[in-house]
Amino acid sequence: xxxxxxxxxxxxxxxxxxxxxxxxxxxxxxxxxxxxxxxxxxxxxxxxxxxxxxxxxxxxxxxxxxxxxxxxxxxxxxxxxxxxxxxxxxxxxxxxxxxxxxxxxxxxxxxxxxxxxxxxxxxxxxxxxxxxxxxxxxxxxxxxxxxxxxxxxxxxxxxxxxxxxxxxxxxxxxxxxxxxxxxxxxxxxxxxxxxxxxxxxxxxxxxxxxxxxxxxxxxxxxxxxxxxxxxxxxxxxxxxxxxxxxxxxxxxxxxx
Numbered sequence: 001x002x003x004x005x006x007x008x009x010x011x012x013x014x015x016x017x018x019x020x021x022x023x024x025x026x027x028x029x030x031x032x033x034x035x036x037x038x039x040x041x042x043x044x045x046x047x048x049x050x051x052x053x054x055x056x057x058x059x060x061x062x063x064x065x066x067x068x069x070x071x072x073x074x075x076x077x078x079x080x081x082x083x084x085x086x087x088x089x090x091x092x093x094x095x096x097x098x099x100x101x102x103x104x105x106x107x108x109x110x111x112x113x114x115x116x117x118x119x120x121x122x123x124x125x126x127x128x129x130x131x132x133x134x135x136x137x138x139x140x141x142x143x144x145x146x147x148x149x150x151x152x153x154x155x156x157x158x159x160x161x162x163x164x165x166x167x168x169x170x171x172x173x174x175x176x177x178x179x180x181x182x183x184x185x186x187x188x189x190x191x192x193x194x195x196x197x198x199x200x201x202x203x204x205x206x207x208x209x210x211x212x213x214x215x216x217x218x219x220x221x222x223x224x225x226x227x228x229x230x231x232x233x234x235x236x237x238x239x240x241x242x243x244x245x246x247x248x249x250x251x252x253x254x255x256x
Contacts, residue, residue, distance in 0.1 A: 016209035028062020031121035045147035054114040057122035061088030119148040133185035140254040153245040165228040187252035195247040207233040
């Protein structure tokens with residue numbers, strides 16, 4: 001009798017995320033934000049029908065589809081991973097949601113002006129924040145909004161970097177430095193909300209889901225990928241819970 005085949009790694013991770021968030025909050029996101037939080041951030045940024053939106057590091061486009069479908073905005077998502085962009089296009093077409101996606105590295109940003117720019121859960125990946133924020137400001141008209149979520153705290157120590165998978169993608173920033181960078185770029189803070197407590201719970205739920213998912217992943221490269229994901233989430237749980245890292249959502253406005 002032929003043994004049943006194991007599900008593909010992407011399917012295992014997707015099911016783990018869906019179980020961690022639950023049906024009311026899972027929107028295809030690859031991060032700690034819930035569907036409610038994404039919608040809150042978008043609304044605080046003034047996103048509604050007809051508003052042009054640029055979503056940086058959109059991944060497979062879950063949050064983009066969510067806000068486009070509910071708010072009726074004109075959406076462009078960009079991500080450096082071509083495979084993620086292709087999957088985002090496939091899912092948007094299947095859901096009949098009119099989103100556009102491009103594969104490109106940022107900065108530089110795509111040409112043109114946008115009423116709002118989103119950067120959800122990926123500020124960590126930009127060690128040169130000044131260049132990115134300058135480009136964001138240039139892409140916005142006066143009064144345009146930049147909405148982001150960010151992990152803030154002092155940079156990783158050598159010991160912390162040694163235990164964090166892919167530490168080069170984890171560039172922590174103290175809150176006062178981030179505020180100064182926004183101001184220097186001509187972006188004035190209009191709204192801020194701390195999400196640390198809720199993201200501790202989300203990180204815990206995701207870590208538990210990934211731990212359960214390990215049994216469905218064969219040994220080898222795929223198991224290593226899940227192990228690294230689990231190790232990173234366990235660190236985030238600890239750092240968020242003990243205040244080593246704090247999580248904020250923000251909306252800044254392009255100054256006149």
